[in-house]
Amino acid sequence: MKKHIFSASLLMSVLALAACGSDEAASGGESGDGVQEMTIKFSHVVAENTPKHQGALAMKEYIETESDGAIEVEIYPNSSLFGDQDEYQNLASNNVQFIAPDLTKFVGNNPQFNVPALPFMFETDEQAIEFWDGEKGQEILGSLEGDGVLGLSMWPNGGKHITNNERPIDSPDDFQGLKFRTQGGQVLEEIYSAMGAGSESIPFGELYTALDQGVVEGQENTFSNIESKKFDEVQEYMTIMNHTRVDYAVFTNTEFWESMNDATKEIVQAGLDEGTAVAREEAITLNEEALELIRERGLVEIVELTPEQIEEFRTALEPIYDEFEEQIGADVYEAAREAAGQ
Ligand code: LMR
Numbered sequence: 143m144k145k146h147i148f149s150a151s152l153l154m155s156v157l158a159l160a161a162c163g164s165d166e167a168a169s170g171g172e173s174g175d176g177v178q179e180m181t182i183k184f185s186h187v188v189a190e191n192t193p194k195h196q197g198a199l200a201m202k203e204y205i206e207t208e209s210d211g212a213i214e215v216e217i218y219p220n221s222s223l224f225g226d227q228d229e230y231q232n233l234a235s236n237n238v239q240f241i242a243p244d245l246t247k248f249v250g251n252n253p254q255f256n257v258p259a260l261p262f263m264f265e266t267d268e269q270a271i272e273f274w275d276g277e278k279g280q281e282i283l284g285s286l287e288g289d290g291v292l293g294l295s296m297w298p299n300g301g302k303h304i305t306n307n308e309r310p311i312d313s314p315d316d317f318q319g320l321k322f323r324t325q326g327g328q329v330l331e332e333i334y335s336a337m338g339a340g341s342e343s344i345p346f347g348e349l350y351t352a353l354d355q356g357v358v359e360g361q362e363n364t365f366s367n368i369e370s371k372k373f374d375e376v377q378e379y380m381t382i383m384n385h386t387r388v389d390y391a392v393f394t395n396t397e398f399w400e401s402m403n404d405a406t407k408e409i410v411q412a413g414l415d416e417g418t419a420v421a422r423e424e425a426i427t428l429n430e431e432a433l434e435l436i437r438e439r440g441l442v443e444i445v446e447l448t449p450e451q452i453e454e455f456r457t458a459l460e461p462i463y464d465e466f467e468e469q470i471g472a473d474v475y476e477a478a479r480e481a482a483g484q
Contacts, residue, residue, distance in 0.1 A: 173212035176405040181214045184240040185223040185232075187346045189370035193428050194242050194390060195219050197297050197421025201240075205413035213409065221347035234289050239398050242297055242390040249327035251289070253469040254282045257478055258387040259329035260470075261459035262452075264482050267298040267425055270389050273481035278474050283391050292399055294392045295414055297421035299364045300429045301384035305377040306360025307353070310445050312381065314338075314458040323349055323361040328469070330362075330386065332462055346371075353377060364388050366425075369432035374441040381445040385455060392417070 171179040182205070184198050195217070202215035218224075224232050229241045230248075248255040257263070257273065264270040273279045274296035283293025304311055308320055317337035324330035326343035334341040344352050346367075352358055353376040361373065367388065368374060392414060402410060436442065447455075467475060 173210060175210070175212075176403065177209045177212040177409060178403060178406045179212045180406075181216060182240065182410075183216050183218065183223065183238045184242075185218045185229055185238045186242055187221045187225055187229075188219065188367060190219055191370050191428065192366050193299050193421045193425040194297060196424045196428070197392075197417040198240075198242070199417075200420035201413045201417030204416040205409055208409045208412065209406075213406070215413075221345070225347045226345035230289075230291070233393060233395055234291055236395040236398050238395075240392055240394055242392045244299075244325050244388050244390060246325045246327045246330065248286070249329075252282065252285045253328065253466070254285070254471060254474055256327055256329040256466065256470055257282070257474065258389045259327055259333070260466075260475075260478065261333060261385050261462055262456050263478055264387060265301075265384065267300060267422070269482045270298055270387055271296060271422065273478050274389065274391065276477055276481060278477035282474070286393070287396070290396045292394050292396045294394055295418045297390045297392060297418060298425045299366065299388035299390065300425055302362040302364055302386045302388060303368070303383050304360060304362050304381045304385075305368060305373055305379065305442060307356075307376070307378045308359050310379045310381070310443055312445050312447060312451050313454055320359045323352060323358040325388075329462060329466055332465065333386070333459060336459060336462065349373070350376060362386065365429045365432035365436060369435050374436050374439060377442055379445065380436070380442040382447065383452075383455070385459070390421075 173179060184201070186194050186198065188194050198217045202217055205213050205215050224238060226243070226247060229238065229243065232238050233241050245255045245257070246259050258270070264273070274283065279296065283296070286293060306320060306322070309316060311317065314337045317334065317339040319338065321340040321342060322334050323344045324334070324341045331341050342358055344358065349361060350371055350373060353361060353373060360377065362383070363373065368380070374380070437444065463475065
């Protein structure tokens with residue numbers, strides 16, 4: 143009996159939330175220019191001084207200005223509205239209209255989202271952008287259609303680097319016996335297991351505490367995420383690796399997207415393009431500045447690998463490509479290698 147009451151009330155609140163989300167996204171009225179009056183929510187998990195938040199801000203400014211205030215864009219950073227665990231479901235229910243998760247967080251829906259985790263595939267943002275803007279990348283971004291979710295535009299963050307609080311890491315053997323937090327997914331898991339380490343997927347919003355409390359000894363992330371979330375306060379060593387990447391795409395709810403009339407969609411699409419340009423431009427600078435700040439704070443000992451040491455990691459992780467070829471696809475590998483100039 144109790145269980146039924148709980149399920150009924152849970153269902154009521156989910157329905158109420160969903161209804162409230164769609165009501166807010168399109169509130170009914172129109173401005174003199176035929177632009178629909180609405181409030182759009184953009185939710186993400188990172189801090190404000192990051193490429194993702196800067197892109198979202200540029201999008202907000204453009205849309206609000208060009209619509210003369212008919213469209214309001216609310217940005218929720220730092221998992222303040224939804225976190226890694228619930229942002230996707232809430233996008234599918236139209237409780238939020240835009241999210242921009244790290245693409246590896248979608249590997250449960252489609253293993254091809256493992257591309258940013260392929261070891262040493264892309265050296266630069268430019269190469270990653272070329273892949274995701276290309277035919278295969280677009281196909282993968284479009285693969286969530288069945289959930290009512292539309293992948294719109296890739297936003298880069300950058301290469302990931304290793305931090306830990308046990309020892310300086312400069313060879314695959316140094317990983318032995320340590321446990322690392324990952325964004326999730328089979329490839330990242332395999333990277334650690336190939337080097338004798340364990341891994342655990344933990345939501346970004348819980349990572350600082352997990353590192354502080356020793357749930358895991360280390361993690362991998364971009365300089366901008368490490369600096370803005372102050373992971374260096376709870377880590378002792380950082381190895382500059384650039385072995386995997388954090389890349390995002392902006393996703394929207396298909397029903398919301400299609401509910402916009404032409405005048406409204408034109409502004410929102412142009413706002414998204416503006417956000418994409420800013421996120422792509424800012425990513426490199428923000429990561430460079432973050433590395434400088436981490437150096438200045440001096441809380442982690444920084445290991446910079448020689449080309450020979452990087453080669454050692456490359457060799458240790460090379461078998462991962464064969465292991466995942468069937469799941470990810472030889473065609474995806476080929477397109478990624480082409481974008482990477484390999
Ligand atoms: C992480 O979970 O470490 C990052 O992917 C978070 C983000 O959105 O950059």
